[in-house]
Amino acid sequence: MRAIIHSAFGAPRDVLAIGDVDRPTPGPAEVLVRVRASAVAKGIWLITQGLPYIARPAYGLRAPKQPVAGLAFAGTVDAVGEAVTDFAVGDDVFGYHAGALAEFVAVPPDALARKPDRVSFEEAAAAPVSGLAALQAVRDSGKVEEGHRVLVIGASGGVGSFAVQIARAYGAEVTGVASTRNLALVRSLGADHAIDYTREDPLAGERRYDVVIDIAGNRRVSRLRRVLAPGGTLVMVGGTGGRWTMGFGRTVRGMLLSPFVRERIVGLISEPNPRDLRALAVLMEAGKLAPAVERTVPFTAAAEAVEEAGSGHASGTIVVRVRE
Ligand SMILES: NC(=O)c1ccc[n+]([C@@H]2O[C@H](COP(=O)([O-])OP(=O)(O)OC[C@H]3O[C@@H](n4cnc5c(N)ncnc54)[C@H](OP(=O)(O)O)[C@@H]3O)[C@@H](O)[C@H]2O)c1
Structure with a gap:
């Protein structure tokens, strides 16, 4: 599958590139999501650069521990492990997981919530x-x-x-x-x-x-x-x-x-959790929260989008279309 490979710490254009990796196989308690959209925020720019240095133990001391970039996504469930009961093939979902800038991610159900019909995949991807x-x-x-x-x-x-x-x-x-x-x-x-x-x-x-x-x-x-x-x-x-x-x-x-x-x-040190992901879904479904998407860009422009997200002058969130 196509993925944005993060090869070293540095400027996004130098260290992020489209590559081919194996499609993940979901474990018994995992959900395989076909990613439609993935958000690119300041946090990804920081991880790409390996900044701040005090966070290096988490990111990897000399090279990225996580070979595929991305954190937040929205997409459609493609397969579920036998122990998964709360999601089924075909469900539209959004969630968070390392490696989200890829055609597929395998994630625990706790990292997912159902995408409200009211918002697009691009909008939902901005939320997690x-x-x-x-x-x-x-x-x-x-x-x-x-x-x-x-x-x-x-x-x-x-x-x-x-x-x-x-x-x-x-x-x-x-x-x-x-x-x-x-x-x-x-x-x-x-x-x-x-x-x-x-x-x-x-x-x-x-x-x-x-x-x-x-x-x-x-x-x-x-x-x-x-x-x-x-x-x-x-x-x-x-x-x-x-x-x-x-x-x-x-x-x-x-x-x-x-x-x-x-x-x-x-x-604040934010901690992703399923309860809050569902709380965001409820607010979006009720029309009280509409994610501000600055613009969407094609998968081929992901590195440039990460570079831009680092500028500190965003107007909402830039979202990468992983699947057109
Ligand atoms: N603690 C946590 O758990 C946590 C979680 C997520 C993010 N963060 C951190 O939160 C920060 C912001 O993240 P983000 O994704 O929201 O960044 P962002 O998308 O780049 O947004 C920053 C916004 O601040 C405005 N801004 C820039 N300089 C400003 C200034 N001097 N005074 C007032 N506004 C200014 C910019 O608007 P203008 O262009 O109009 O200036 C821009 O829209 C980052 O440092 C990120 O690492 C922390």
Whole structure:
């Protein structure tokens, strides 16, 4: 089968290429999915580069442990192992698994949920990684409730475009931060207010928030805390920084500070799980969540798409069509 082979750590155009590998054979407790679409987000760019360096034990110290790229997919069940009871051949599904940029993936049923009819394969493929991170940031770390004022920094990207919609679905008043060209997208996602960080400092002024979800940039924790209402929560999802930690050091410093200040500071480490995948499916089925697909590209353009996903200036998620 065709797959995007990840041969070494480096620039996507240099280390990602289409190759032929054996089609996986599903084990007794596995599902074989014929992949239709696979999302390409910042996380894949990081894995391709082997960044940040502190994550190398997970990715592989000198060379990628996982030979096929990709993390999130949507497709159709092609075969099921004899112990699988919850999925059948022909079911349309979406899920997460290493090696998703390939014509087939063999995955445990726990890594899958049924694709809602309301969304396309391309839209569903955008949800498992970025959508799960956003759901866990908003619901679990942020504990967002009806009426909360929520600030989403990096609102137009893979995670942010989900976070804005999910916070709205939980009844929050949402302010999204992005650059000029992405403001219309942020508003179309349902944000009540949109701030252009290239023209206005989103942390200046008197506006206070119950929850700040910090996804992009490298703003100081002390400045982020300043815009929190008393007892508010800062959720640190990601950001920029040096190649060793890519901003994770800032998150750790924030978390260490948390017990000594009035605000809660939480660092997100999202964990894929079937319950949350189904929760995303329910939101999509109800029309409360529509994954923002920046554009879809053919399989032959996967490496370029990963390169672009690393720019840090996405407008939603780029999705690779694995099967036309
Ligand atoms: N902790 C976790 O479990 C977890 C899970 C998933 C992702 N992440 C991390 O989260 C981060 C974002 O991922 P992503 O996939 O959403 O990235 P992305 O798709 O590249 O989105 C980043 C967005 O932030 C905006 N942005 C860039 N610089 C900004 C700034 N200075 N201030 C405000 N907004 C800015 C960009 O919009 P403009 O072009 O308009 O600037 C862009 O739309 C990454 O660091 C990723 O590694 C963490």
